[in-house]
Amino acid sequence: MSIAEKEIRYLKGVGEARAKALEKLGISTFVDLVNHFPRAYEDRTQFSLIMASPLNEAVCIRAMVASPPTLARVRRGMQLVKLRAVDDSGSVDITFFNQTWIRNQIKQGETYIFYGKLSGNLTHRTMTNPDWEPETREGLKTGRILPKYPLCQGVSNKLFMGYVRNALDALGEEVPDALPEEIRAKYRLAQSRYAYENIHFPADFGALELARRRLIFEELFVLACAMQRIRSARVALDGICLPRPDIAPFYASLRFSPTNAQRRAVEQALDDMASGRPMNRLVQGDVGSGKTMVAAACAWAVCAAGKQAAFMAPTEILAEQHLTTLRGFLEPFGFRVEKLTGSMTAKEKREIKAALAAGEVHLVVGTHALITADVEFKDLALVITDEQHRFGVNQRSALSAKAVRPHVLVMSATPIPRTLALIIYGDLDVSVIDELPPGRQKVDTFAVDETYRQRLYGFIDKLVKEGRQVFVVCPMVEENEEFDPSLKSAVEHAQALKAAFPAFRVECIHGKMKPKEKDAIMSDVVSGKVDILVSTTVIEVGVDVPNAALMIVENAERFGLSQLHQLRGRVGRGAHKSWCILISEANNDEAKARLNAMCHTNDGFKISEEDLRLRGPGDFFGSRQHGLPEMHIADLCGDVKILDTAQTAAKELLLSDPSLSAPAHARLNARVQQLFAANQGTIN
Ligand code: ADP
Numbered sequence: 001m002s003i004a005e006k007e008i009r010y011l012k013g014v015g016e017a018r019a020k021a022l023e024k025l026g027i028s029t030f031v032d033l034v035n036h037f038p039r040a041y042e043d044r045t046q047f048s049l050i051m052a053s054p055l056n057e058a059v060c061i062r063a064m065v066a067s068p069p070t071l072a073r074v075r076r077g078m079q080l081v082k083l084r085a086v087d088d089s090g091s092v093d094i095t096f097f098n099q100t101w102i103r104n105q106i107k108q109g110e111t112y113i114f115y116g117k118l119s120g121n122l123t124h125r126t127m128t129n130p131d132w133e134p135e136t137r138e139g140l141k142t143g144r145i146l147p148k149y150p151l152c153q154g155v156s157n158k159l160f161m162g163y164v165r166n167a168l169d170a171l172g173e174e175v176p177d178a179l180p181e182e183i184r185a186k187y188r189l190a191q192s193r194y195a196y197e198n199i200h201f202p203a204d205f206g207a208l209e210l211a212r213r214r215l216i217f218e219e220l221f222v223l224a225c226a227m228q229r230i231r232s233a234r235v236a237l238d239g240i241c242l243p244r245p246d247i248a249p250f251y252a253s254l255r256f257s258p259t260n261a262q263r264r265a266v267e268q269a270l271d272d273m274a275s276g277r278p279m280n281r282l283v284q285g286d287v288g289s290g291k292t293m294v295a296a297a298c299a300w301a302v303c304a305a306g307k308q309a310a311f312m313a314p315t316e317i318l319a320e321q322h323l324t325t326l327r328g329f330l331e332p333f334g335f336r337v338e339k340l341t342g343s344m345t346a347k348e349k350r351e352i353k354a355a356l357a358a359g360e361v362h363l364v365v366g367t368h369a370l371i372t373a374d375v376e377f378k379d380l381a382l383v384i385t386d387e388q389h390r391f392g393v394n395q396r397s398a399l400s401a402k403a404v405r406p407h408v409l410v411m412s413a414t415p416i417p418r419t420l421a422l423i424i425y426g427d428l429d430v431s432v433i434d435e436l437p438p439g440r441q442k443v444d445t446f447a448v449d450e451t452y453r454q455r456l457y458g459f460i461d462k463l464v465k466e467g468r469q470v471f472v473v474c475p476m477v478e479e480n481e482e483f484d485p486s487l488k489s490a491v492e493h494a495q496a497l498k499a500a501f502p503a504f505r506v507e508c509i510h511g512k513m514k515p516k517e518k519d520a521i522m523s524d525v526v527s528g529k530v531d532i533l534v535s536t537t538v539i540e541v542g543v544d545v546p547n548a549a550l551m552i553v554e555n556a557e558r559f560g561l562s563q564l565h566q567l568r569g570r571v572g573r574g575a576h577k578s579w580c581i582l583i584s585e586a587n588n589d590e591a592k593a594r595l596n597a598m599c600h601t602n603d604g605f606k607i608s609e610e611d612l613r614l615r616g617p618g619d620f621f622g623s624r625q626h627g628l629p630e631m632h633i634a635d636l637c638g639d640v641k642i643l644d645t646a647q648t649a650a651k652e653l654l655l656s657d658p659s660l661s662a663p664a665h666a667r668l669n670a671r672v673q674q675l676f677a678a679n680q681g682t683i684n
């Protein structure tokens with residue numbers, strides 16, 4: 001076995017117990033360890049004189065201890081070690097809290113390096129709990145750029161640094177290296193050994209930059225190669241060829257005229273389905289941009305060709321709503337649209353399944369129940385998934401495996417900054433609906449605190465009396481979540497609103513309810529019988545109630561930006577002026593920035609960029625949601641330039657060696673395969 005794959009417990013200094021702790025960080029081999037990169041660095045290279053140092057900034061000073069360290073007990077459980085140290089410029093009084101052992105380690109008359117913040121005034125300086133080491137020792141904590149690692153309990157930063165040192169020494173030249181030499185040379189990237197050494201223990205900031213650039217490039221390059229291989233594998237397949245239909249009759253049946261963006265997306269999808277290759281298209285459009293109609297047009301074309309389509313929604317409520325909408329679109333043409341969800345009785349399911357297998361149902365709308373093994377189609381030609389960020393790559397491919405390479409249409413309301421779409425959806429073609437149906441109004445958004453509540457209730461009262469409906473969203477309360485009384489749980493909040501508005505019909509839906517109950521309430525909401533709907537985020541995606549004019553989000557700080565934008569998208573869908581009120585008592589800057597961004601823009605693309613900036617891509621593109629691997633070092637948002645270059649390099653290389661079978665590309669190929677190990681079916 002290579003050193004790289006050796007288990008971490010065999011690393012010098014680790015052992016069984018620490019190996020367990022490291023496992024929590026996702027580290028089980030030597031390579032995992034060196035791929036656990038610092039999250040930050042502390043510049044401890046600058047030395048300064050005590051009296052010439054800036055105050056309240058961390059610095060290294062070199063000073064001789066002028067007094068024997070003294071021990072003082074302030075009170076029970078609080079002991080201080082104090083000493084005075086001097087350099088050519090003056091003296092500093094240093095205090096250590098609860099580290100009594102230091103008294104015997106620091107010796108009067110010897111010189112040490114102290115790293116910490118200086119406070120004081122013009123004549124008197126102090127330092128508290130500095131890092132320190134004897135000046136004669138090779139700098140471990142001082143005089144260098146110190147890596148700061150993401151850690152877990154049982155492993156300190158110092159300990160972790162030592163492990164990394166040992167692992168790098170053990171690995172020698174065997175550090176991971178997926179970059180073919182030709183690419184490395186062409187793009188002037190550092191050698192991998194140099195990169196690993198300097199990402200952990202930078203010789204200086206220049207070296208750190210070179211190391212970062214190389215490792216980021218490598219990571220994005222491997223990802224780009226993987227995505228492009230998935231794509232070319234698909235393009236090489238035969239797909240169901242649907243002769244290009246005349247879509248005019250479908251358009252003529254609509255009660256509105258499709259926007260240009262909708263028409264373009266439909267054209268692109270119809271072209272795909274006529275191409276003889278399997279379609280794999282993402283339709284991306286802000287909330288309310290009318291993606292459902294695009295899906296319906298594609299389903300219509302498929303049904304008109306005598307084949308079947310499946311429409312997969314992330315929740316029962318949405319499946320129900322899509323069923324109604326799609327029936328409206330397709331039944332006038334004599335196509336049968338049915339639903340298949342987990343909450344149906346066994347008998348109902350059996351009937352629908354039989355009808356699907358017999359080809360009597362043209363379009364089936366459902367949830368995950370659609371991808372269970374015993375659902376058979378007579379002639380499935382198109383699979384549509386709504387809000388794809390809710391489905392993993394695995395689930396999508398499970399449904400696609402139902403027939404001979406059906407066409408796939410994915411709809412998403414999570415706008416991805418354009419530069420990223422290519423890599424995130426590298427295996428998909430993208431249609432962007434960048435136009436809202438005419439007459440849509442901007443939803444006025446305000447962030448307020450509790451002091452506003454009385455006025456808000458007055459506003460609710462006024463709107464409902466005008467005939468509008470109101471949504472109130474409370475954060476989801478997980479069962480094992482720490483109790484936080486300030487969190488509005490949906491059920492309690494609904495009680496309070498019922499008491500406040502006895503004349504109105506207030507209902508509540510949440511994730512713990514039976515789908516049947518939820519559906520019943522939802523259909524009353526859609527038909528306007530419910531005045532105020534309180535819910536957890538189950539209404540986040542898709543629900544379409546044009547009469548709703550006010551969205552209130554309680555504890556708004558608990559929601560991500562994109563989520564808030566989705567929630568806001570639930571109102572302003574009809575002709576009525578609509579509002580979104582974000583209630584929050586949060587005082588931290590990040591939360592304020594998020595709420596502020598909501599108040600200032602209605603543009604989903606801007607919101608998602610801001611979201612990325614605030615949250616980082618880790619969350620945004622979490623592997624859980626997209627089936628994409630987590631990036632160790634690359635920041636999909638911040639490293640766009642390198643991303644572009646890596647993409648180009650990957651294209652060039654795959655042009656000359658499409659299957660990465662050249663010996664010089666063996667390591668790259670291995671990494672590419674490994675990347676999607678969980679999705680093997682997709683990459684081969
Ligand atoms: P989303 O993209 O968020 O899924 P929907 O497909 O639910 O949006 O459409 C939102 C609303 O806009 C629906 O009520 C739909 O009937 C309506 N709509 C869609 N396209 C148009 C259009 N071209 N003109 C007017 N209304 C439209």
Ligand code: MG
Pocket residue numbers: 291292386542
């Ligand atoms: Mg939708």
